[in-house]
Amino acid sequence: MDLERSISALNNPVRRKIVEWLKDRSNFPPALPEHEGLEGVCVGYIQEKANLSQSTISNYMGLLKQAGFVIAERHGQWTFYRRDEDNIKAFFDAVQKELL
Amino acid sequence: MDLERSISALNNPVRRKIVEWLKDRSNFPPALPEHEGLEGVCVGYIQEKANLSQSTISNYMGLLKQAGFVIAERHGQWTFYRRDEDNIKAFFDAVQKELL
DNA sequence: TCCATATATTTAGATATCTCGATATTATGG
DNA sequence: CCATAATATCGAGATATCTAAATATATGGA
Numbered sequence: 001m002d003l004e005r006s007i008s009a010l011n012n013p014v015r016r017k018i019v020e021w022l023k024d025r026s027n028f029p030p031a032l033p034e035h036e037g038l039e040g041v042c043v044g045y046i047q048e049k050a051n052l053s054q055s056t057i058s059n060y061m062g063l064l065k066q067a068g069f070v071i072a073e074r075h076g077q078w079t080f081y082r083r084d085e086d087n088i089k090a091f092f093d094a095v096q097k098e099l100l
Numbered sequence: 101m102d103l104e105r106s107i108s109a110l111n112n113p114v115r116r117k118i119v120e121w122l123k124d125r126s127n128f129p130p131a132l133p134e135h136e137g138l139e140g141v142c143v144g145y146i147q148e149k150a151n152l153s154q155s156t157i158s159n160y161m162g163l164l165k166q167a168g169f170v171i172a173e174r175h176g177q178w179t180f181y182r183r184d185e186d187n188i189k190a191f192f193d194a195v196q197k198e199l200l
Numbered sequence: 201t202c203c204a205t206a207t208a209t210t211t212a213g214a215t216a217t218c219t220c221g222a223t224a225t226t227a228t229g230g
Numbered sequence: 231c232c233a234t235a236a237t238a239t240c241g242a243g244a245t246a247t248c249t250a251a252a253t254a255t256a257t258g259g260a
Contacts, residue, residue, distance in 0.1 A: 011111045019199055056219050058238055077227045077236045099119055153250050158208055177206045177257045
């Protein structure tokens, strides 16, 4: 739980939105048939929704992953990102403990 | 509740420390006799503890104030800062609502 | 009024973050 | 193997943040 890194990752409105969007898969287009049953959302869908360049979103997802907010799983050419609920809770606990 | 501004204010280890220190008045030297009964801690004490320049701390306190984490009250030449517990809670609620 | 003290504001150089285009990497299908 | 697609990484210019020194403002006391 690196609070510095986590807060820094959240210090951007689009990155916060992405974490929020990932709460509900239906915020994105339906998965391809061959991806049925896989958890998470691929980078392309996130990029489309965020409307920023591919490299920016890939970078964002890397930051969110390092911060522990999302888990990445590669399947073929796709990387699927999903929330890491346990780490997200741990972050809240840490912030609360430090500040509240 | 400007989440952007609040997270930005917390995106610095010393500023977070200051908010934490202010939880307990005894983290600072005792108040001057003429300040007995006044709430908060003067900028000089905070600066001493943080060990950064006067202008930096003054700037920090301004950011924390704009973000709603502290309340400033001037008494004579001194400005006393104390936590704004209600706003701090509101911040947590907002983050939780958005992310959790 | 003049001076000392506490804090705020201004200014600026150093460093970090943002965002993109270009390129590299990895995987798939023919 | 080649072409294509999805994602990651690199490099760079624009913008923001950090932090301090210098200066300004406000107050209190001699």
